[in-house]
Amino acid sequence: MKSAIVVGGLVVVATVAVAGVxxxxxxxxxxxxxxxxxxxxxxxxxxxxxxxxxxxxxxxxxxxxxxxxxxxxxxxxxxxxxxxxxxxxxxxxxxxxxxxxxxxxxxxxxxxxxxxxxxxxxxxxxxxxxxxxxxxxxxxxxxxxxxxxxxxxxxxxxxxxxxxxxxxxxxxxxxxxxxxxxxxxxxxVGLVPDPTGCGRGTGLLVPAPTQAAGRAIQWALAQQGKPYVWGAGVEQQNSFDCSSLMLQAYRDAGITLPRVSRQQFRAGAMLPVEQAQPGDLLFWAYDSHDPDTIHHVAMYLGDGKIVEAQQTGVPVHIRSVRWGEAELMDQAVRPGV
CATH class of the missing domain: 1.10.530 (Lysozyme)
Structure with missing residues (x-):
């Protein structure tokens, strides 16, 4: 323990794939x-x-x-x-x-x-x-x-x-x-069927402002339940990482995006994140004031929800987003504009 209030030691849950679990x-x-x-x-x-x-x-x-x-x-x-x-x-x-x-x-x-x-x-x-x-x-x-x-x-x-x-x-x-x-x-190990707690429901989503955004949303939502794989190929749809999901969704809508999230941040018109519309991209960074530290991207759906490929062990899913949450960038990006 490095300081006064040090509570350090968590237990790690073992996976069912592990021998002896x-x-x-x-x-x-x-x-x-x-x-x-x-x-x-x-x-x-x-x-x-x-x-x-x-x-x-x-x-x-x-x-x-x-x-x-x-x-x-x-x-x-x-x-x-x-x-x-x-x-x-x-x-x-x-x-x-x-x-x-x-x-x-x-x-x-x-x-x-x-x-x-x-x-x-x-x-x-x-x-x-x-x-x-x-x-x-x-x-x-x-x-x-x-x-x-x-x-x-x-x-x-x-x-x-x-x-x-x-x-x-x-x-x-x-x-x-x-x-x-x-x-x-x-x-x-925890036997949680839906670790994100968000299920598949989309709620009361706002209609997409453009045909391209609507098509990109439809494509991304159709991938729910597929696994996250870091560095997933962009010519297959069996698995995704965060940026490959965005790239393929917009490619289906006729808009070309770069491969990685940091590059995708510069691939469209920027607007305040609170003004994001369905289809806009949201970004998270270790330093929310430095785009070079971006590590995650997701697609805004409206009604305070996003669709994302989050991390290893968590399939493509919908979850709620809160303006001002940790690491969320202040700017959203509208591809193709």
């Missing part, structure tokens, strides 16, 4: 109908999504999950189980997983920086509990969640940012590394 799955096994009912009771919606997240190379989330040992998998199962019992959304599990993997590798350590101990590297001297308590996985996970839910706006920001808000690390960007793996795990 059946034991973990049995610990957290609840049928999908029960999970969906609990989500409804908790009032979850598309704002409790994974957020616009940068994924690594194709399959990186599954590959990293496959490296987890039995101890790590059991800790992941416990994180998910406690999160479900507390009726917390999957995003909370993801925050904890990324924090735990960063701080302790999802191990219940009896040592750490200064007096840090346990899965989240909590410091007894900073009021996190006694040494015995912070080394107790049940206590540590509940304590982590107690602090997380008090973070203002944690459900509207990137999981790694929320992990940093709890941990207060001197290296705030390090939590982002585990995004693909954590997302993959909550979908598979």
């Amino acid at each position: 059946s034991a973990v799955t049995s610990v957290v096994s609840q049928d999908q109908a029960a999970d969906q009912a609990r989500a409804m009771q908790a009032g979850l919606n598309c704002n409790a999504t994974l957020g616009p997240i940068t994924a690594g190379p194709a399959g990186s989330g599954a590959a990293e999950a496959a490296k987890l040992n039995e101890d790590q998998r059991q800790n992941v199962a416990l994180i998910i189980s406690i999160g479900k019992d507390r009726q917390l959304p999957p995003l909370a599990w993801q925050v904890a997983i990324q924090a735990g993997m960063t701080e302790s590798g999802l191990h219940n350590l009896d040592h750490g920086d200064r007096d840090s101990e346990g899965m989240f590297q909590m410091r007894p001297s900073m009021g996190w509990g006694t040494p015995t308590e912070v080394r107790d996985p049940h206590y540590a996970i509940n304590k982590f969640y107690d602090v997380l839910v008090k973070v203002p706006g944690w459900e509207q920001q990137r999981p790694g940012e929320s992990a940093q808000d709890v941990e207060r690390s001197a290296f705030p960007d390090r939590y982002h590394k585990w995004e693909p793996m954590a997302a993959h795990l909550i979908g598979n």
Whole structure:
């Protein structure tokens, strides 16, 4: 733990594809109908999504999950189980997983920086509990969640940012590394049939302002459910990354876009993001004032919704977008203008 409030250690959920995962799955096994009912009771919606997240190379989330040992998998199962019992959304599990993997590798350590101990590297001297308590996985996970839910706006920001808000690390960007793996795990080990919580419904969408935009929207929506693959080819429609989905949707409408999201930002007329119309492209960047740091693009549908290819482990889907959410660029782009 690098600072006063360091809660570092999340459990990582193991994927069903991982050998030996059946034991973990049995610990957290609840049928999908029960999970969906609990989500409804908790009032979850598309704002409790994974957020616009940068994924690594194709399959990186599954590959990293496959490296987890039995101890790590059991800790992941416990994180998910406690999160479900507390009726917390999957995003909370993801925050904890990324924090735990960063701080302790999802191990219940009896040592750490200064007096840090346990899965989240909590410091007894900073009021996190006694040494015995912070080394107790049940206590540590509940304590982590107690602090997380008090973070203002944690459900509207990137999981790694929320992990940093709890941990207060001197290296705030390090939590982002585990995004693909954590997302993959909550979908598979956590048995969440729709990790984004958004389903396929489009809501009350505004009609597209142009024929080209309408056609691009129609094409993109038809790809829902197809997997995310980093660097997916633009001459096939079996899988997509964020920019290949936008490129192919507009290509079908007769408009040519560059291949990557940073280039697509400069491939049309710009307008304030709050004035975006259906078919316009929205962008997310590590520094929202620097287009060179753009890492994600999605298509606005109207009615506060977007369609996107988000990250490894999450298929093409619709979700809600909130003006002012973390990393969202101030400018939208209208292709072909």
